[in-house]
Amino acid sequence: MKILKKLIFTPHRAVIKLGYIALSLVGHTDYTPFIILSRSRTGSNLLRYALQSHPNIYSAGEIFMHLNGRDYRTVLNRIFSRHPRFIRAVGFKLFYYHPHDVEDPGIQQTLIEKSRLHVIHLKRRNILRSAISRKIATNNQIWVTRKTRDVLPAKAKRVSFTPEEIESEIDNTLQEIGQGDTRFGDKPMLTVYYEDLVADHEAIFREITSFLGLPYAKPRLTLKKQNPEPMSELVENFDELKAHFKGHRLEHYFE
Template sequence: MADDLCFFFKDNLILKPQKTSSLLLRIIVLVCAMLCGVYICSVHLKRISAGTKDEALSVQVVRGQCLVPHVEPWEKPYVHYPNPETFRRDECACHPVRSFAILSTQRSGSGWFETLLNSHTNISSNGEIFSVKDRRSNISTITETLDKVYNLDWLTSASKRECTAAVGLKWMLNQGLMQYHEEIVEYFKSRGVLVIFLFRRNHLRRMISILANSYDQNAKPLNGTHKSHVHSSHEAEILAKFQPTINTTLLIPNLRQVDEMTTKALEYFRSTRHIVVYYEDIIKNRTKLDEVQDFLRVPRIKLTSRQVKIHKGSLNEQVTNWDDIEKTLRGTPYESFLNADYKL
């Protein structure tokens, strides 16, 4: 059409004077160039728009393929693809993530156990989050906190961010867990949360550790600083010097209370997918950590921790009234606690 216009004006220009003809010709050429430019731009814009739609569809298709083919059908409820609000997972967007919770009691080796898990390149365990009372004030605050953790939006020094393959937290039984157990069980089942129970078989050792830790909170023998866990033998030796005196009148009721609480927790959460791990078993046999890694479906690697054990050796060396304790526990269901359960 542009050519026809040029020919039409060309015929008319022959009848005009030279100057007018030249000026009109320039104007016509300019107009034709502008029309051609507008046409070309419109064509390209349509193609770009179509390409953008195709690209969006392509992204949606890729995201739709996040269900990895090798995941077994029974395992699919436990495989997640979080979409964090605080960062982008980039190349790991389709890398599956499993959610977990370590359910334990204070001074059962949970801090040490968590550092072992966090030494794995793909595991992020975010600590004792519900030690803060406001986060466990009701079931709504609990689930809001859990949602943030399992969506990878709870950022701590343990977070592996975009390439996390297993994300979780450490949760003590007395931090709202037993109080709201029905709602939490339903949440765990609906969200496919894997439960790791970590307990101590010898509740007497745990009691000694609790009393020693309580003393350290008040006395602060390490240069005026309270430390629940230490990273040097020197610090461990200083804290181990304290020997508590156990109230033998309350000893059996206290041991029974812990026994009942752990038994009740196992009963409450038995319908979840779970594994039970004992501190003593990990001390004696590190292959137990392989079982935990298999449970979380992460590659097996050697897990390490910088924490140094504080209380070592025989129990009779760790308290001031061993004879009284021995007399109290002999002939009771807790007599086995008097025996050495592992060597260090």
């Protein structure tokens, strides 16, 4: 099965489409549906590609980032359609605020009502790190890095924030995380932290595959950490911000 999936997911797009479509025609829908619920810059690409490397998982990206006039039900039915029989779990990434181009037309509610849906709630303990990473990625338009030599030096990534930006970013994210826990609270849910995923990806992956009812397979990690430097090297006015938030309820994010 692993070899078969590897052949299907070769770099040749024609092989991917034709091979997968052919096997899906005689495929099934008796797999575990799942979503990776999160926000940007939490390691969602790292997790998504690790899942995709499993021989029994089909893991898509941000299929609801923009609807572009499409009916979300058509998109959802396409992802949760027939898949080859060796695929036993099918899912995708969903950020709290998707889609960007219209107000949520009912995507989350439809998912809440979907039977057997499993939710991997991916969080990052240091939300400030997510905010820094997102600003750097937006400024440089680099969201994924696969080679160490392509990691930008700190001086090319430096950003700055106002205290108001920091407070708004962290509070909004905390609110979104809480809403996600509440909305999907009745679904099977596994909380995964980015920091734990990086520290011991094999242990976390064992938890995830067990959660999805699958045998463990060592994940293949193909992405490189884009911002390994201390926050003080990435944020121009870090010391100023740290002093501003001293004694504040958000002080611990600067530690």
